[in-house]
Amino acid sequence: MATEEELFANIDALLEEEPQLPPPAERARLRQAAGITQARLATALKTTTQTVKNYENGRSEPKSPRLEAYQRLLNGWAAKYPAPGTAPALTPAPEVAPPRAPEIFTGPSEPETEIPAPIEAPPAPVAPERPTTRPATSRPATSRRPAAKKAANPTVDPRFPHGPLAVLDGDGSAYGVDGIVLDCPATTVPELVEWTLRESGLGAAKLNRYGKDSDPLIVLTAAAAVNLGLPERLEGHEQRRSLRLPQDHPVVKQVTKAKWQLTQRGFGPWARVYRTAQGRERQCVQLAILSWDALDERSWPGVAEMEPADIARVLGVYAQRVLTPRGSTAVSGLELMTALRPPTKPERDEETGNWVSAYNPGSLGTEPMDPAPPEATAEHPVVVNSGWTGGFLNEEAYQWVRSVDTLTDEECTLPFALGLDLNTAFLAAAARLVVGLSAPDHFHNVKFNPKIPGSWLVDLSHIELDPRLPSPFTPDGTRPTGPAWYQTHTIAYAQELGHDVHPIEAYLRRDTGAYLDPWHDRLKNAYVDTLADLGVTKDLDDRQFLTAMEQHKQADPALAAVLAAIKATVKGGVGKLRERPQGKNYKAGERWPALDRPTWRPDIRAAVISKARVNMHRKLNNMAKMTGLYPLAVLSDCVVYPAPSDSPLDFLPYAASGKPKPGAFRLGPTPGLAKLEGVQSMLWAVDLMEKGLNPARHIKGGDAVMDEGE
Incomplete structure (x- = not known):
């Protein structure tokens, strides 16, 4: 039988535990019963309205001392406004899974530099790791995952239970995929790096058996950046790529003092913090600072202005379907090539029996190659x-405008100019x-x-x-x-x-x-799957497809941003194959950093673009043979035709069965098929052509016509 001393010890232990809050739905009910708005509650708790919303939808939990204050308030409301038919009570919070340390691999690398894969034996089954614990003086990283949310990843890697990335807000909440929120106690960049590697459970598995796992990504909001000692904005540089902290900045000194290193690009919008590899152990964290324009509006439309949880959702879907972002979409597109075709693989030396690093067939290898x-x-x-x-x-x-002298009277009397755009034409050419x-x-x-x-x-x-x-x-x-x-x-x-x-x-x-085949396959699936999530599926007929495309961006702005990023990844990745020198101090004949990577391959870029242009001309030629129609202008993957109506259904070639004729332009959601880009009057198009401007550049934007050089 238990003694009084043992019973009192157990009670004292319970009293020392953290306060437990009612379920999120009950919190909202109590606040509404008291007639208090979320904004007024946020003011009382000295936090933001969005944070209160997160408390009430289960996306995050308060931390001390706000936790105790919030519980006191809820206890008071519960006593005054008990749930109908029940006595006021507090329901225990759901059990929190212990944190798990991510597996760490070798070799930091620049976003635009390939590093040979480590010499290691072929992959073997990994035994489950024991959960890590934090020092008694700090609060453990906890995960709060709403039960009703559908997971962004179909399966969870046990080494990375919290997904590939998190968006850190100013209150210490790190928003991950699938609606989870981690408590991050870090107050400095070195502490953040240590927490990310040791306790966050963030990271992503490699895409190829001979590759390497993706480094965890932490995205910093403006408030989080300031809390870590970083400036809210970086200014005073002419070129975005040169944005970086000076070497004498306190944060850079903190990183160096803690024996962490920065890559040659320094501490900029996309910073990599790492320690030199020790054997097979890799210690590297990618940071992205939102207020330093890490997410370019052209590639990630509207994302930087979203709430942290929504940013995490956008980047999480991209990471699942493409890869964890490692810089601009162009950098990510290039690094995806290497992640899917690693330059080396482990091979056993016949003489010594040791594992050595060998060339991986089908890849570009580890050494840069001079072009012809x-x-x-x-x-x-x-x-x-x-x-x-x-x-x-x-x-x-293509950047071509037809001479107005070749226009016929019949063409000029057609009422419309109609633009067709080929879906990810460069991606289709890479197949x-x-x-x-x-x-x-x-x-x-x-x-x-x-x-x-x-x-x-x-x-x-x-x-x-x-x-x-x-x-x-x-x-x-x-x-x-x-x-x-x-x-x-x-x-x-x-x-x-x-x-x-x-x-x-x-x-x-x-x-x-066929070096680009796995790159093509992964990006094609990402593009098609994201379009399908937006309601544009392969089973739609052409009329339904046009209707779905008119509405797809409004269906889910977050997924629409993912789609834009996938398209930017394709174009940017191809462009990076021939990256030009940067900076006004460059002199012709000098080597520039991009030349030191195996993926500086202008011949591969030329092959993709040549095939894409040939594919376009073949369709133009077949259209002329099948319909007698000739284009007014072409700009890259967009072509403008004179048309009898504002619908492509009235001039694209269809067989008697109603099916599209092969060889010409066809509507559809897959790479290489077409969608409607825009419709204007024929008079509008001819007016631009007479001015030497390209209607294909402006067909989508209506009257907002700029000079061609802009």
Whole structure:
């Protein structure tokens, strides 16, 4: 039988526990019964209205001393306004799962620099880790997950129970995916990094067996940044990429004193804080500061202004479907390529029996590769040091406007100009695209082979072209005037049109592969799945598709922002393959940082754009054959046609069965299919054409016409 001393000890232990609050719904009921608004309660608790909303919907819980004050208030209300048919009582809070430390891997890396994968044995099953505990002097990281919310991830990695990222607000609440909220006690950046790695349970599993897990991401609101000693804004720099804290800033000194390091890009909008790898252990945290414009409005429309929980939802869906953001969408697009095609894999040495790092077939390897001179840019050391004057590849997207002299009376009397936009045209072009994996070899008088990726010097000026269509060989749609360098797909299309080609010179690659295939597949699924969540599914007929596309952005602004970010990831990732030098102090012939990564591959960029432009011309040509219609203008993946009505259903080619004819433009939600971009009057389009402006640039924006150079 228990003694009195034992019973009193147990009671004292219970009294020392944290106050327990009623369920979120009961908190809201009590406040409403008392006739108090959320704003008035927020003032009394010295917090924000949004925080009170979070208390009442279960997204977050108060912390001391606000916790005790809130409980006292609720106890008073419960005594005055008991629930109908019940005595006033407090329901215990749900049990909180213990925190779990994320598995840590090797090697910090710049957002734009690939680091070889660590030498390690092939993956083996990982035994469950024991929950970590915090020192007795600090409060444990707790997770508050509403039961009614649907998980953003279909499965939860046991090593990362709280998802890939969190958005830290000024009150210490770290909002994660699936509506969870963690309590973060950190008051300095080093403390935040330690908490993230040791206690938060944040991170994401690698996308390839030979890759590495994603570093946890902490997004800081303006209030959180200020609480950590960071300035609310960074100003005084001409270029956004140069935004960073000075080396003598107190926060940078704190990081250094705690024996953490920053990457060469310093402490900017996207900062990586790490310690040098020790064996297989990786210690690296990615930080993103919202008030420093980490989430560019063009790629993440409206996200920076959302509430922290909604920001976490947007970034969490992107992380699940693409990868944890590691910088701009362009940086993330490039890093996704490496995450899906790691440069190395572990391989056992036959002589020593040890595991060594070996080349992973199909990847770009670990070493940067100089391009052939015609594939480079004019300022590249390969060009400057060799004195190359032989010209360059000009494989760019279309910017073409048809001459008004070629318009017929019949076309001019049509009432509408209608714009069609191809869904993620560059992504569609990346499908099953064979690119070079090795260094280029130089050839003269070589026979053209459409299966070999490379750059060819060919004269296509003799080919007769319809002036109502852009030339497939030049970005501005004009006829070539003599020999020029072209990527393989452009020359292959000339053959497809029935013309003889006789290369004068070529730079070709012997080792080839479909390097971008997994990148294409993952981004395609992300795009299609996000559109489907917005109500635009594959099973819709064309009329239903057009209706759904008119409404999809209003269906869920958060998911609409994810969709915009996915599209920006595609274009930005392709663009990063030929990143140019930055800064006004750069001098031609000097190497710039992007050249030191294996993914600086202008030839792969040229292959994607060449194939996309060829795909566009093939559709334009087939449309002319099937319907007799010719475009007014093309801008990248958007084409404008004269049309008899404001609906594409009235001029796109359909078979007698009602199905779209293959080969021309088709409506649909997958990459390469088309959607309606905008409708204006034919008079509006002709007026722009006469001014030398491109209707495809402005078809969506109505009367807001800018100069083409803007």
